Amino acid sequence: AQSVTQLGSHVSVSEGALVLLRCNYSSSVPPYLFWYVQYPNQGLQLLLKYTTGATLVKGINGFEAEFKKSETSFHLTKPSAHMSDAAEYFCAVSLTNTGNQFYFGTGTSLTVIP
Amino acid sequence: GAGVSQSPSNKVTEKGKDVELRCDPISGHTALYWYRQRLGQGLEFLIYFQGNSAPDKSGLPSDRFSAERTGESVSTLTIQRTQQEDSAVYLCASSYTGGPQPQHFGDGTRLSIL
Numbered sequence: 444a445q446s447v448t449q450l451g452s453h454v455s456v457s458e459g460a461l462v463l464l465r466c467n468y469s470s471s472v473p474p475y476l477f478w479y480v481q482y483p484n485q486g487l488q489l490l491l492k493y494t495t496g497a498t499l500v501k502g503i504n505g506f507e508a509e510f511k512k513s514e515t516s517f518h519l520t521k522p523s524a525h526m527s528d529a530a531e532y533f534c535a536v537s538l539t540n541t542g543n544q545f546y547f548g549t550g551t552s553l554t555v556i557p
Numbered sequence: 558g559a560g561v562s563q564s565p566s567n568k569v570t571e572k573g574k575d576v577e578l579r580c581d582p583i584s585g586h587t588a589l590y591w592y593r594q595r596l597g598q599g600l601e602f603l604i605y606f607q608g609n610s611a612p613d614k615s616g617l618p619s620d621r622f623s624a625e626r627t628g629e630s631v632s633t634l635t636i637q638r639t640q641q642e643d644s645a646v647y648l649c650a651s652s653y654t655g656g657p658q659p660q661h662f663g664d665g666t667r668l669s670i671l
Contacts, residue, residue: 475657486561486648486662487600494657533599537657545590545660549599 447536449548457556462506462521464551466534469515474536476517477545478508481531490532493517504528529555559583561663563649569669572641578634578666582651589632590660591624592648600648606632636668644670 450465468474475494479487491502498510504527508519517534534548562581570576582589591603602616606626617623621639626632636643646667650660 477659479662484664484667486664487650487660488662489659492659545602547592547600547602 447534447546447548449532449534449551451551452549453552453554455554455556456524458526459523462519462524462528462553464519464532464534464553466508466517466519466548467515468517468534468536468546470536470538472538474538476508476510477535477537478502478506478517478519479533479535480504481533481550483530487533490519524553524555526555526557529553561649561651561661563647563663563666565666566664567667567669569671570639571671573638575635575637576639576668578636578647578649578668580632580634580649580651580663582630582632582649583661584630586651586653586661587629588652588654588658588660589626590650590652591632591634592650593618594646594648594665596645603634603647639668639670641670644668 446469448467456462477492478490480490481487490506491500493500493510501507506521508517510517532551535545537545564579589606592600594600604611604624605613608629609626621637624634646665648665650662652658652660
């Protein structure tokens with residue numbers, strides 16, 4: 444079975460502090476991994492993706508994520524939080540042997556405290 | 558337009574009525590997905606189209622839900638005899654192929670059943 448788990452439905456950080464949003468997946472085949480961000484009343488926007496190659500992936504807005512196969516994790520980080528980073532973040536996995544369906548985590552709401 | 562377009566952006570209807578939600582994907586995108594997002598929750602997969610065919614309808618919650626796609630373009634999600642539990646945001650996404658390509662999301666249709 445495939446699944447995506449996001450630890451912490453709500454995360455609060457101070458402006459300028461490190462952002463760490465956790466994502467773990469389960470998959471019997473090598474996964475493709477994604478992080479999306481959703482601002483209020485909008486659809487989801489791709490932040491970054493891991494397909495093959497370098498396991499440290501850099502995305503937009505200063506975010507990056509590292510694929511760790513041994514830990515089945517794909518945590519999202521940003522060194523210094525901005526007020527504008529406040530949003531809902533979703534981790535997703537797509538399987539290389541089907542490609543038909545994305546499995547989304549339940550999301551993590553990020554609050555940035557001034 | 559350059560992005561995925563959904564209409565209407567908001568729909569309020571009475572319980573028992575039928576509703577149609579429309580999605581215009583990005584031109585050239587062969588894969589199209591429908592998701593449901595209940596308040597404060599993650600994305601629930603509904604259906605996936607590759608071209609005009611729907612190889613995966615596993616997420617449709619009941620036989621009141623149906624979807625079609627024509628001309629490898631516009632898709633319509635129809636909900637018959639709406640119930641209050643159908644209230645949610647319905648998101649559409651498209652991608653170049655059904656493989657693990659990033660999905661591009663519309664802003665969604667917010668459906669409220671009175």
